[in-house]
Amino acid sequence: MMNDFLKIYPLSLIFFFCLLRLGAQEQVLVETESFHQKGGWVIDQQSFPVLHSSYLMAHGMGRPVADARATVKFPKKGTYKVWLRTKDWAPYPVGPGKFKLYVDGKALAPTFGESGDSAWKWYSGGEINVEKDSVELVLQDLTGFNGRIDAILFSNGSDAEPPNELVALDKLRNELLGLRAGLKEMGDFDLVVVGGGVAGTCAAISAARLGLKVALIQDRPLLGGNNSSEVRVHLMGDLDKSYYPKLGRIVRELDNGDPGNGNPNAKEYGDARKFAIVKAEKNLSLFVNTHVYQAETENNIVKAVVGRDIETNQEKRFTGKYFADCTGDGTLGFLAGADFRMGRESKQETGETLAADKADDFTLGTSNLWASLPVDSVTTFPETPWALTFSDEYHIDEEQSDWQWETGFGNFNTITEAEQIRDHNLRAVYGNWSYLKNHKRDKYDKRDLAWVAYIGGKRESRRLLGDHILTQMDIQEGKIYPDATVTATWTIDLHFPDKKNSLYFPDEEFFAGTKHIRVAPYTIPYRCLYSRNINNLFMAGRDISTTHVAFGSTRVMRTCGMMGEVVGMAAFLAKEHQTTPRGVYEKHLPEFMGMIKD
Amino acid sequence: MKTKFYYGISLFIGCLWLTAVTAQEKSEKYTVSEAGEAYPLVLVYDRENDPAYFFRDIFTPVCLDSVCKPVRIKLFWDLLGNYLRYEVPADEPLTKLDHEEFTPEDHAQLQAILSNENSLLKDFKLEDLVDARTQHLSDSVDAVTGATKNTVKSEVIEGALYTCYTLWHLVHGPVMNEIQKISQTKLDNQMLHRFLRSANFHYVYFALDEVMDEGGVIREGFFPDVLIVLASDNVFAARHVWQRINLRYFAERKEQEELWRIFVHSPYTQQVVFLKRMKQLALDPRVVRLVTDYLPNLNNALFKQTLAVLASQDSLPEASQEQLIVYLTSTDKDKAEAVYEAMNGHAQLSENFNKQLGIYSKP
Ligand SMILES: Cc1cc2nc3c(=O)[nH]c(=O)nc-3n(C[C@H](O)[C@H](O)[C@H](O)COP(=O)(O)OP(=O)(O)OC[C@H]3O[C@@H](n4cnc5c(N)ncnc54)[C@H](O)[C@@H]3O)c2cc1C
Numbered sequence: 001m002m003n004d005f006l007k008i009y010p011l012s013l014i015f016f017f018c019l020l021r022l023g024a025q026e027q028v029l030v031e032t033e034s035f036h037q038k039g040g041w042v043i044d045q046q047s048f049p050v051l052h053s054s055y056l057m058a059h060g061m062g063r064p065v066a067d068a069r070a071t072v073k074f075p076k077k078g079t080y081k082v083w084l085r086t087k088d089w090a091p092y093p094v095g096p097g098k099f100k101l102y103v104d105g106k107a108l109a110p111t112f113g114e115s116g117d118s119a120w121k122w123y124s125g126g127e128i129n130v131e132k133d134s135v136e137l138v139l140q141d142l143t144g145f146n147g148r149i150d151a152i153l154f155s156n157g158s159d160a161e162p163p164n165e166l167v168a169l170d171k172l173r174n175e176l177l178g179l180r181a182g183l184k185e186m187g188d189f190d191l192v193v194v195g196g197g198v199a200g201t202c203a204a205i206s207a208a209r210l211g212l213k214v215a216l217i218q219d220r221p222l223l224g225g226n227n228s229s230e231v232r233v234h235l236m237g238d239l240d241k242s243y244y245p246k247l248g249r250i251v252r253e254l255d256n257g258d259p260g261n262g263n264p265n266a267k268e269y270g271d272a273r274k275f276a277i278v279k280a281e282k283n284l285s286l287f288v289n290t291h292v293y294q295a296e297t298e299n300n301i302v303k304a305v306v307g308r309d310i311e312t313n314q315e316k317r318f319t320g321k322y323f324a325d326c327t328g329d330g331t332l333g334f335l336a337g338a339d340f341r342m343g344r345e346s347k348q349e350t351g352e353t354l355a356a357d358k359a360d361d362f363t364l365g366t367s368n369l370w371a372s373l374p375v376d377s378v379t380t381f382p383e384t385p386w387a388l389t390f391s392d393e394y395h396i397d398e399e400q401s402d403w404q405w406e407t408g409f410g411n412f413n414t415i416t417e418a419e420q421i422r423d424h425n426l427r428a429v430y431g432n433w434s435y436l437k438n439h440k441r442d443k444y445d446k447r448d449l450a451w452v453a454y455i456g457g458k459r460e461s462r463r464l465l466g467d468h469i470l471t472q473m474d475i476q477e478g479k480i481y482p483d484a485t486v487t488a489t490w491t492i493d494l495h496f497p498d499k500k501n502s503l504y505f506p507d508e509e510f511f512a513g514t515k516h517i518r519v520a521p522y523t524i525p526y527r528c529l530y531s532r533n534i535n536n537l538f539m540a541g542r543d544i545s546t547t548h549v550a551f552g553s554t555r556v557m558r559t560c561g562m563m564g565e566v567v568g569m570a571a572f573l574a575k576e577h578q579t580t581p582r583g584v585y586e587k588h589l590p591e592f593m594g595m596i597k598d
Numbered sequence: 599m600k601t602k603f604y605y606g607i608s609l610f611i612g613c614l615w616l617t618a619v620t621a622q623e624k625s626e627k628y629t630v631s632e633a634g635e636a637y638p639l640v641l642v643y644d645r646e647n648d649p650a651y652f653f654r655d656i657f658t659p660v661c662l663d664s665v666c667k668p669v670r671i672k673l674f675w676d677l678l679g680n681y682l683r684y685e686v687p688a689d690e691p692l693t694k695l696d697h698e699e700f701t702p703e704d705h706a707q708l709q710a711i712l713s714n715e716n717s718l719l720k721d722f723k724l725e726d727l728v729d730a731r732t733q734h735l736s737d738s739v740d741a742v743t744g745a746t747k748n749t750v751k752s753e754v755i756e757g758a759l760y761t762c763y764t765l766w767h768l769v770h771g772p773v774m775n776e777i778q779k780i781s782q783t784k785l786d787n788q789m790l791h792r793f794l795r796s797a798n799f800h801y802v803y804f805a806l807d808e809v810m811d812e813g814g815v816i817r818e819g820f821f822p823d824v825l826i827v828l829a830s831d832n833v834f835a836a837r838h839v840w841q842r843i844n845l846r847y848f849a850e851r852k853e854q855e856e857l858w859r860i861f862v863h864s865p866y867t868q869q870v871v872f873l874k875r876m877k878q879l880a881l882d883p884r885v886v887r888l889v890t891d892y893l894p895n896l897n898n899a900l901f902k903q904t905l906a907v908l909a910s911q912d913s914l915p916e917a918s919q920e921q922l923i924v925y926l927t928s929t930d931k932d933k934a935e936a937v938y939e940a941m942n943g944h945a946q947l948s949e950n951f952n953k954q955l956g957i958y959s960k961p
Contacts, residue, residue: 091897091898091899092866092867092897093866093895093896093897093900094897116897116898117897117898117932385865385866386866388867389833389865389867389868391799391831391832391833391834392797392799392832393799393832393834393835394834397710443706504834
């Protein structure tokens, strides 16, 4: 859509358009993620596909976070109307995410974040009088309970509410921030890897070590995805059962030992180790904080991707010969028009005994892990009427979370409702913790929340379809195809809402159960690792070409990492032979397998 | 039996026991036989002379291969056989494999293990645990699932596996059934009234099952108790009642007013539950007024659901209609639209309301 916009309005026209508007009205737009001092506020980009922007959030686990500050230049002095784009994230009936905005030391009259309305909207902040060239803005969090704000707009000359509808809002952002006008070319690469989880990181390292010029684009400040200290999931899947001992070497380098899930010590997850290994690769350029939201394609070939810095909003364009979708969500494939599947297939469709009776949009859920730690003295935690309600009859008597804290299951869409899922997880965590602190004081008086993830750990989103779609039969019959690559060992591990949790929170489950179907080590064909209809697109990680059932086993991170290693090798060969990912399979398979086996 | 010999794991419960003994409360001794062995089970009454709880003194060997050590412990259950707590004599403390005494943390963990009716210990055979222990149970299970590690760890105390296993099966064994049988013989209306007003949710559900039939019809004399459950902190029990209770109890103004009072004081999630069924009630005009008076306190979601309750009424008092009309011209566009959507086409509206609906233009 941005693309169309560019086509219709060449740059000069945008400029003209801006001037025209400025003649009638001055507008200053401040994206809060660009506040130069964040204080204790954090940047959240997880809803970019829905909001087309990142936002700032006060994630203080119930303690107000330090102020965020920005200095904003004004083109003209005078009276401005102030608008804040925000929401009440837990309007049951009124949420806790309250905050104030100070302009040059003076608080605007309204308190924001407590409107009782969960939609993102513009709220009036009244009027200010600008007497200098610039003003100082301060965001003051009042509760530490996830108040959030997307943007602040100052306008003079009109009282009209700013547009809230996406197309108009995009246009406004583009004009006022000069997004497209400031777009930077980041270079031309042999392989552009989008998504820096374990799969993407391994793919980028693997290709770079083979001499390809590689870009690795990650939309968080850290590498590792679910294995980073922002999510804290430990690596599973065995490396030592591999048919090809060569695979897994990069995964081993990244592996920081096993701290379990949700360990309160962030250092256990080896963020620094991952960075160091990536930085050491001379052919690899790492771009963190960059969310890819657009793909330029021609004749089913991706030519370039465009990302936006989640903090500065700098637009960046990357051109490349080959691309790898390691976003987990299958976002690049989706943007490029790749065939994909989301949800469960039916038994009839796949012939899998573990498939659903009817196809549906059920997916495994998303987790926001958390942990508490003992403290020296008695501490308190407020009552949380806006959160899920617990009682003696039902609460979760745990000092730390594990994988079972999970929301989704077809109640919510993991991509378009990522924000709601995260918020539901927070309402479960805070509601339960509040119950424990206030009603189980013997056990919890001297414990405090040490960490609650605000980045959701996603399990299942889109699965991009390749020339082969891995099935339960492939796994259980241990089929070895000629292009057998990665060896996988994890059980078929398909979660469902915990029965008791369903009873107490019907359609609002946040706790999971599973049944592990054991498997013998089996292999994943290379054909699951490239798109069947986008000719230069690879994929690795949880978004590869499998059925929902098979995904239940392929999705663990050591296995995902090995997929990345294979994609790096395939990209190398594809470039060598001037061919496509499919060409590697069709014309150079012996050479490719030789590389994997050697 | 002297109290000072008992190490109470919970101070509060310990006090209860103290009062019980010092006040010389009445108790009854039953003899229960289990697997060919007979043992005494004691029912203790409270000061009001109502049955309060059961206990059993246990002296049992806990064996590992041929090595056995005796464990002396007193186990307590509520009147429905739900485990409450344990006590051990101060001079015969619980010990672990290496003869180390239980620490306060071990006691807390044992209490947690015994309180968990769904413990994994339920399905494990002792042999499985022995085998598993020698193979580092938690590690090997963890190779299969990250979940099980924590679970298994919390099921046993290191070095006291057999104690945990033996006690769990004693606590959750046939004794529960025996207790229920005895309590059944004591069951009368007074006990049911007591149960419905109890903080013990097991009692509440048990009594609800007794006093409310499938059609939600309540045994004579129990409606006030059921209302207490409906208004209680336990949102789950309240929801349970509201989803089942026969709505004929809310046909009259007095009960409707009471219902609305409970609604206003309920947590949000419970309010949502209330509104779902309230649509089926023909509300007294004065209650409709209470509802429309309350509209300004509601967020958009509840506002819409409450409008649905109003829209389902055959007719609305004039004053309530006037209150609704005001929203049509409100600056809050969502509320205006909600009123329009809910009320447009309602058969029994005033002329003015219909006129205003006609004028209203959607944003
Ligand atoms: C709570 C939980 C417990 C789990 N338990 C285990 C376990 O015990 N062991 C195990 O091995 N696996 C486990 N899994 C599964 C495993 O974590 C995932 O399947 C795995 O992370 C997939 O790896 P990935 O690299 O494909 O994706 P991810 O880890 O999801 O990484 C993808 C990365 O791409 C980034 N990204 C997404 N979109 C864009 C974009 N448009 N532009 C730029 N960057 C983007 C994301 O921010 C993310 O960092 C668990 C998952 C969860 C949530």
